[in-house]
Amino acid sequence: MENNSKSAEDLRTIRKIMEESTRFLSLSGLSGIFAGAIAITGALIAWFFILKNGTVNIDKQVINLSEQEIISIKWKMIAVALSVLILSILFSLYFSVRKAKREGKELWSHSSKRLLVNLMIPLITGAVFTVVLLIHNHTELIVPELLIFYGLALVNAGKFTYGEIFYLGILEIITGLTSSFFPGQGLIFWIIGFGILHIIYGLAMYRKYEA
Amino acid sequence: MKDLIANLNKVFESRIRLGIMSILMVNETYDFNSLKETLDVTDGNLASHLKALEEKGMIRVNKQFLGRKPNTSYSATESGICDFQQHLKALENILNKQ
Numbered sequence: 001m002e003n004n005s006k007s008a009e010d011l012r013t014i015r016k017i018m019e020e021s022t023r024f025l026s027l028s029g030l031s032g033i034f035a036g037a038i039a040i041t042g043a044l045i046a047w048f049f050i051l052k053n054g055t056v057n058i059d060k061q062v063i064n065l066s067e068q069e070i071i072s073i074k075w076k077m078i079a080v081a082l083s084v085l086i087l088s089i090l091f092s093l094y095f096s097v098r099k100a101k102r103e104g105k106e107l108w109s110h111s112s113k114r115l116l117v118n119l120m121i122p123l124i125t126g127a128v129f130t131v132v133l134l135i136h137n138h139t140e141l142i143v144p145e146l147l148i149f150y151g152l153a154l155v156n157a158g159k160f161t162y163g164e165i166f167y168l169g170i171l172e173i174i175t176g177l178t179s180s181f182f183p184g185q186g187l188i189f190w191i192i193g194f195g196i197l198h199i200i201y202g203l204a205m206y207r208k209y210e211a
Numbered sequence: 212m213k214d215l216i217a218n219l220n221k222v223f224e225s226r227i228r229l230g231i232m233s234i235l236m237v238n239e240t241y242d243f244n245s246l247k248e249t250l251d252v253t254d255g256n257l258a259s260h261l262k263a264l265e266e267k268g269m270i271r272v273n274k275q276f277l278g279r280k281p282n283t284s285y286s287a288t289e290s291g292i293c294d295f296q297q298h299l300k301a302l303e304n305i306l307n308k309q
Contacts, residue, residue: 007302010229014299017233021241021249110238110245 024111024161026100029210031092032202038091039194042084043187050076051187074139084194099210115160122153143186147176147193162209168201219305220298222267227252227260232295235270235287242284261285269294 019025047054050073065073100107126149133142154169172193179189223229230250234241241249247257264270269291273284287295 004305007305010226011299011302011306013226014229014233017230017249018237021234021245022237106248109248110241 020105020111022111022114022160024109024115026096026103026105026107026112027092027161027165027205028095028099029202029204029206029208030095031088032198032205034091034095034202035088036195036198036200036202038084038087039198040191040196042080043191043195046077046080047187050080074134078134111160115157118156118160119153122149122156125149126153140183140186141180143190143193144176144180147172147179147189150193151176162205164201164205168197171197219301220294222264222269223295223298225260227256228264231257231260231264231285232269232287232291235285236292236295240273240284240286242282246285264291267291 097107106112126146129145129149130142133139133145151169151172151174154165154172156169158166158169175189175193175197179185179193182189223232227250231246234246234249243257243261246261247254250257261270261272265272268288270285271288273286275282275284
């Protein structure tokens, strides 16, 4: 009987160590919820303040706008998108630090480094490609392209953190590809992909692993 | 009963060695400091268990320099992987038979 419980305990430990040494498990569902909310806020700011309630559509290169106005709108849109990105990263860092501390784990570990590398390869590729699209004035493809590369990054990250992130990645890719068929509707797909999907994912993960 | 225990490998009796092998089964290489953090053990303790596993031919040591800092990483040998799998099977058998 004693052998039995020791064996069970050993196997449990082995399984736990195998998982912890390969996967970074300090990601919090709260990061998803906040990132989603920030993305939606950004989209609303863009819609109401930069695109003047949608009367301006830079994707369709409205003729009655001067060159200068178009450029100014583009810069404002870039600023909002970058703010959303930076705020989301800061919040997810904050929640990860908090979760790691609570569980007595190191944030900067073998598994978090590997996760980061695997996330960054598709993300940096996407970021460079975004600049290319901007230079060639294909602004209507930026939201689809961002969603697709972000989705690929998440699919790639699925082996190095919670496996569920793989499915979020697939949904982001589908959203991105769909949006590429609807030029000029970028904001709506931005809200779906970066907003709603993140919030649903974050809520599900929070309830499953943290609540 | 005797048969069941016979397949348990004495080398893996310690929790720390069990932990080291578990990590090296799923990671191609793992460095000393990361092992220390994941297993939450002291330098000396970890080093002595690594030494023992190395002497039994279960793991391989790779020493290299990252810039100026020496970096020691470890990986499981083929026979180490084989022996550990046998040990795991033995543990499972004990659970199933009782």
